[in-house]
Structure formats: structure tokens, C-alpha cells
Amino acid sequence: MPPQIPHYKEHRKRMKKKFTASGVDAFHDYEVLELLLFYAIPRKDLKPLAKDLLKKFGTLKGVMDASIRDLEGITGVSTHTAVLIKLIRDMGSLYLKEKAKEKPQITCTRELLDYCRTAIGGLKDERFCVIYLDAQNKITGMETIQEGIVNQAVVYPRKVLENAIAQKASAIILVHNHPSGHVKPSDADIKLTKTIRDTARMLDILVHDHVIVGENRFFSFREEGLM
Secondary structure, three states: OOOOOOHHHHHHHHHHHHHHHHOHHHOOHHHHHHHHHOOOOOOOOOHHHHHHHHHHHOOHHHHHHOOHHHHHOOOOOOHHHHHHHHHHHHHHHHHHHHHHHOOOOOOOOHHHHHHHHHHHOOOOOOEEEEEEEOOOOOEEEEEEEEEOOOOOOOOOHHHHHHHHHHOOOOEEEEEEEOOOOOOOOOHHHHHHHHHHHHHHHHOOOEEEEEEEEOOOOEEEOOOOOOO
């Protein structure tokens, strides 16, 4: 009697075939996660683990945003598996960043917002970044200026503009996240934006926008009439 093939092997073949034919739209979230786990954990039924991860972190995005330490806290998730999950997330961020850079001109396009939300929307600590643009409004770089508390006391306009000059930027877009998820700007946010904008103007550098990113939403100073 020929040896019986473990059920998970046929299941993995079917899942991969389904993905090849239809992409992720044909899958439930736990199935997408299960498919990813195939490449980290061999010879095992991974559906229970995928569901455990979603139960713990709430959503697929929550799983991808979780820290390596938090992921390792789930039974069955090794460092190897946790690193793979984080690598996929960060590769997605790089993809969106390159996609935004491909635009011939940019001020605050959907691709840029998607990149910002992916890059910093799920972070637990506040981060203030500057996107540099050339004279054609094409992105030339993005830099983190401050991590932690973001206000005028620690985000010095001088540092922002010195870096912009070093990057030979003609314009900049300010971006920072609110880990609380609320995207309404504080008085400190408004004051900081005005100070940077007014100082930049004297240096012939335009400040196109200041975007505040929450977990599932954003606030654009320009779109809300604050710039």
C-alpha cells in the first residue's frame, strides 16, 4: 500500500494554484496569512496559527504592523517567521515609495498618501518626516527628522530647512503620524507648520503640504485650507 500523502501537502498545492489563478482577492485574510506562513514553516497545517494571529492582532494589517517581539509571543511563531512577516511589510512600503517616485509630478497624490500610511501609519511612536521634491515636483527623497514627541521644541525648523538645502530641494512635504489614530492637528502642529512654511519661503523653498497620518485616515493641511 503506497504511503499516504499528508493532507497539508495537497492543501498547500491547492492554495498556491488558487493564488496563481486568482490572486489575493479570492482569499479570506486568514488564508492570505496562511499562504505566507507556508514559506516559513514546513510540514504543518498552518490554518490554526493564521487564525490565532488574526485573533491576537485584530486584522491582517495589525499582524503586519506588530513588532517582532509581539509576533514571537504567539505560540508557533519563531524569529524566522516573525522576520518574514516584517520583511513582507517593509518590502510593501518600499514598493509604494518607488511607485510614488515614478509620478512625473507630485504634491499630495493618492500614491504618496498610501506610501505614508504604510510607512508610518502603524507605528507606536510618533515620527516626523520630510519628503523632498525637485523643481518639477518629483520626489527626490524622504527623511525622518524626529522620532518620539513631535512639537516645535524638538522639531527645529532650522534642521528641516538645512536638510532641504542639503538635498537641493525646491519644495517639501511635511509628514507625521499620530499613533492614537486621531488626525486632527494640535495647536503645536499648526504652529510648527506655519513656522516652517514662513521660514522656507524666505529661502525660496515651497512647503506644499503637511500630512498627518492615522492608522486608517489622514489629514492634509492643504486640502483643509490651512496652507
